Amino acid sequence: MMKSTWYPVIAVILIVIVGLSGCQEFFPGFSTTYEAQPTKVQYDISYGYQVNTSGAEHYEITYLCDIPEVLGISPTYSVLFNRDFEILNLANNTIVRWNISGDNETIFMLGLSTRIMTESFLISDLNGKGAETLDQLPIMYPETVRRYTHVQRNNTFLLAKALFRWLKTNLHYQVHPGVVGVQPAFVTLQNKNGDCDDLSFLYISLCRSLGIPARFIRGYLLTADENGTALVTPHAWAEVFVGGSLGNSGWVPVESSSLTTSIDIDVQQNFGVEDAFHLRLFTDDGSDESLTLYLSGISYVTHGIMKPPQAFVEISNFEVLNSQKLVINNDNIRHNE
Secondary structure (H helix, E strand, O other): OOOOOOHHHHHHHHHHHHOOHHHOOOOOOOOEEOOOEEEEEEEEEEEEEEEEOOOEEEEEEEEEEEOOEEOOEOOOEEEOOOOOEEEEEEOOEEEEEEEEEEOOOOEEEEEEEEEEEEEOEEOOEOOOOOOOEOOOHHHHOHHHHHHHHOOOOOEHHHHHHHHHHHHHHHOEEOOOOOOOOOOOHHHHHHHOEEOHHHHHHHHHHHHHHOOOOEEEEEEEEEEEOOOOOEEEEEEEEEEEEOOOOOOEOOEEEEOOOOOOOOHHHHHHHHEOEEOOOEEEEEEOOOOHHHHHHHHHOEEEEEEEOOOOOEEEEEEEEEEEEEEEOEEEOOOOEEEEO
């Protein structure tokens, strides 16, 4: 997945990045307290596709639906259409797959419904203590490095953070209506913009080029309007593997498409942080099969004319259980209080 043939371009970037004080901290000491934000929420969510077979003389429908995760835990869920499905483990993800065929006119609601309770995930030490160095990573975690890099004595956490800082300094978030699929990483680099998929893919490519294992995460992002009503949209972000005692079994979440007015704030709030508004559905396992699953969605074959399936996602009973302020002290340690 995301194998790159544009290493000369990346090499220039990496020389600049690695040359910056040997991956030392790039912003001065400070003490900052942010406004309180939700750190623990719960809600009900349903998502999938509505399929209307009116006009079809015969149809065959296949849909692979990702089961949500909350930091590696799969919540209890119910399927919306309880026939013609099976539960599979594909590319290290648990998936519900429907295979439906018929010739009657009906409406299928294919997807899942579940109740989510989740808390923000925060790596407190922005100095990267506990992460392995690049030369130790393949020795201590050879399978993870092989799987997520396909391939200097620098702290992997600080190097991944430096790449993130470079990305947010030189590229910006921008959707590209009418373009189907993810931009190639070199196009995102050339255009200096992209959506959440594009920026995540580019960041992952940069990390892998340096030998830092990185993977792609797909799911949903919740936002709340001024009335406290939750809205939900499809979203993508990344994880890097730094080993040691940091993160979720060595994996550090990275939000590549956040919008902020300060690079320092972006690092503090979005590198090594996965807030309670992120819901995971799919985690890349480094294989081509994994990328195929990410791009698969729903497919159908029909005789006659059938309306295209319509994606849906609905959220209800949203409740903020806890709100806290993010604090970064003079020693570059952050915590919620």
